[in-house]
Amino acid sequence: MNEPIVIIGGGFGGVYTAKALLKKSYPVLLISETNYFTFTPLLHEVATGSLLSHDVIFEYETFFHHPAFEFVRGRVERIDRAQKRVWVDGEEMSYRYLVVATGSTTNFFKMQGTEHAYVLKDVEDAIKLKNAILSKAQDKDHHISVSVVGGGPTGVEIMFEVAEMLTSLRKKDPDLSFQLHLVHANEVLCGVDQASVQTYIHKAMEAVQITPVCSAFCERITPNQIVTTVGTFPSDVTIVASGVKPNTSVFARDIILDEQGHVPVTPELQVVEDQHMFALGDIIAIDGEPVPKLAQTATREAVVVAENIHRMETKRSLRTYKPEVVGMLFSLGFGKGVGVINGITIKGVLAWWLWRTVYLFKTPGVVNKLRVAFSWTLGLFQSRNLTEL
Ligand SMILES: Cc1cc2nc3c(=O)[nH]c(=O)nc-3n(C[C@H](O)[C@H](O)[C@H](O)COP(=O)(O)OP(=O)(O)OC[C@H]3O[C@@H](n4cnc5c(N)ncnc54)[C@H](O)[C@@H]3O)c2cc1C
Incomplete structure (x- = not known):
C-alpha cells in the first residue's frame, strides 16, 4: 500500500482507529488540530482543580510509537474525493482510504x-x-x-x-x-x-x-x-x-451532509457516497439515525472501521456496526x-x-x-x- 490511510481528527474515534490499524501494520497519517488527545470524561475535574491539565491529555507521537505512524498538526479544510486528496492548511496530501472523525461543537x-x-x-x-x-x-x-x-x-x-x-x-x-x-x-x-x-x-x-x-x-x-x-x-x-452538533461545516461542499450536519454512513460505517471513505464518532448518522455522541460508541466504531478497511484490502465482506450503549x-x-x-x-x-x-x-x-x-x-x-x- 503506497498511500497511507489518512485519519482526520485525533479524538476518540480517530485515535482508536489509528491504534487498531497500526496493530495490523497499515500506514497511518493522523491529522489533527492539536498534537495531543484529550480524555474528555475527566475534563470537569481539570476545570475544578481535582486533576491537572496534563493528567487528561497525551501527545500522539509518544502514544503511537510505531514506524508506520505519522502525525501532521493542522486543520483539514478540503477533501477532493475524486483525486483522493485532502488539503491541510493549504498543503495537499493523498490517501488510500480516508477516515473522518472531527467530533462535535457546542450547540x-x-x-x-x-x-x-x-x-x-x-x-x-x-x-x-x-x-x-x-x-x-x-x-x-x-x-x-x-x-x-x-x-x-x-x-x-x-x-x-x-x-x-x-x-x-x-x-x-x-x-x-x-x-x-x-x-x-x-x-x-x-x-x-x-x-x-x-x-x-x-x-x-x-x-x-x-x-x-x-x-x-x-x-x-x-x-x-x-x-x-x-x-x-x-x-x-x-x-x-x-448539547453538541457535528463539527462538519468545513466539509459541507465535499460531502453530502444531513440537515443537522451529520455525515450519512452505512451500517458498515462507509460514507454513503464513497466506499473509500469512512466516518465515525459524533459526526455520523447511520441509515439516517444519529448515533449517541459518546466516547464509548466512538471507540467501538473505531474497531469496526479498522476491521472493514482490512477486509476491503483482503477482499472480504464487511462487518456491520450496531449502536449500543x-x-x-x-x-x-x-x-x-x-x-x-x-x-x-x-x-x-x-x-x-x-x-x-x-x-x-x-x-x-x-x-x-x-x-x-x-x-x-x-x-x-x-x-x-x-x-x-
Ligand atoms: C466534557 C465532556 C465530557 C464527556 N464525558 C463523556 C463520558 O463520560 N463518557 C462518554 O462516553 N463520552 C463522553 N463525552 C463525549 C465524548 O467525548 C465524545 O462523544 C467523543 O469525544 C467523540 O469522539 P470523536 O472522535 O467523534 O470526536 P472528538 O473526540 O471530539 O475528536 C475530534 C478531533 O478532531 C479534531 N478536528 C476537528 N476538526 C478538524 C479538522 N478540520 N482538521 C483536523 N482535525 C480536526 C479535533 O481537534 C479533535 O481532536 C464527553 C464530552 C465532553 C466534551
Whole structure:
C-alpha cells in the first residue's frame, strides 16, 4: 500500500482507529488540530482543580510509537474525493482510504449572549472556566453565582464539581457565599428516566445547594445573569453544556451532509457516497439515525472501521456496526455517583468508585493512568489545586 490511510481528527474515534490499524501494520497519517488527545470524561475535574491539565491529555507521537505512524498538526479544510486528496492548511496530501472523525461543537441552539458563556470541550476551556470561577469567587464581594445550562451527564457532573470546589474555597474564606443553578430543558437529569436515579440526583443536589431549574430554556446570557423561559437568575459564570452538533461545516461542499450536519454512513460505517471513505464518532448518522455522541460508541466504531478497511484490502465482506450503549455512570462529586449498567442501577460510593475505576482504566497510556491515579490518591489527603493558571 503506497498511500497511507489518512485519519482526520485525533479524538476518540480517530485515535482508536489509528491504534487498531497500526496493530495490523497499515500506514497511518493522523491529522489533527492539536498534537495531543484529550480524555474528555475527566475534563470537569481539570476545570475544578481535582486533576491537572496534563493528567487528561497525551501527545500522539509518544502514544503511537510505531514506524508506520505519522502525525501532521493542522486543520483539514478540503477533501477532493475524486483525486483522493485532502488539503491541510493549504498543503495537499493523498490517501488510500480516508477516515473522518472531527467530533462535535457546542450547540447553543437559539441562545443569545453566548460570548458570555463558558463551554467545556477541551483543556483550554477547562482552564478558562477554572480561572473565571476562582477570580470571581475570590474578589472583594466574597460571592459568586454559577449556572450550568444543560442537565445531561456533562452538565450535571460539572455542576457537582463546581459545588465542591466552592465548598473547598469556603473552608479558606468563611465569608464566601454562592448560588448554583442547573437549567435543564426537561425533567429528566442525566438522561436516565428512572425514578430512583432522579430522586438520588435531586437529593444530592439539595445537599450541596444546587437549585434545579427544570423544563426551562435558556434564552439569553449576560455577564451576570441568565434569562430563561421560567425566570431570570443571577449568574456570574454560565457554563453551556446543552448539547453538541457535528463539527462538519468545513466539509459541507465535499460531502453530502444531513440537515443537522451529520455525515450519512452505512451500517458498515462507509460514507454513503464513497466506499473509500469512512466516518465515525459524533459526526455520523447511520441509515439516517444519529448515533449517541459518546466516547464509548466512538471507540467501538473505531474497531469496526479498522476491521472493514482490512477486509476491503483482503477482499472480504464487511462487518456491520450496531449502536449500543452498555451503561452510563456519573460522578456527583467526591464519594457520590449514580449509573445504570446493563439495566442495573448503582448509586452512592459504589457507583462513584466504579466510575473512577472505569475511567482510570480507560485513560489511554500507562503514564497518564499513573498521573490520574496519583492525583486522585493525593486528593484523598490534600485539598484540590485552586491556583489560577
Ligand atoms: C466534557 C465532556 C465530557 C464527556 N464525558 C463523556 C463520558 O463520560 N463518557 C462518554 O462516553 N463520552 C463522553 N463525552 C463525549 C465524548 O467525548 C465524545 O462523544 C467523543 O469525544 C467523540 O469522539 P470523536 O472522535 O467523534 O470526536 P472528538 O473526540 O471530539 O475528536 C475530534 C478531533 O478532531 C479534531 N478536528 C476537528 N476538526 C478538524 C479538522 N478540520 N482538521 C483536523 N482535525 C480536526 C479535533 O481537534 C479533535 O481532536 C464527553 C464530552 C465532553 C466534551
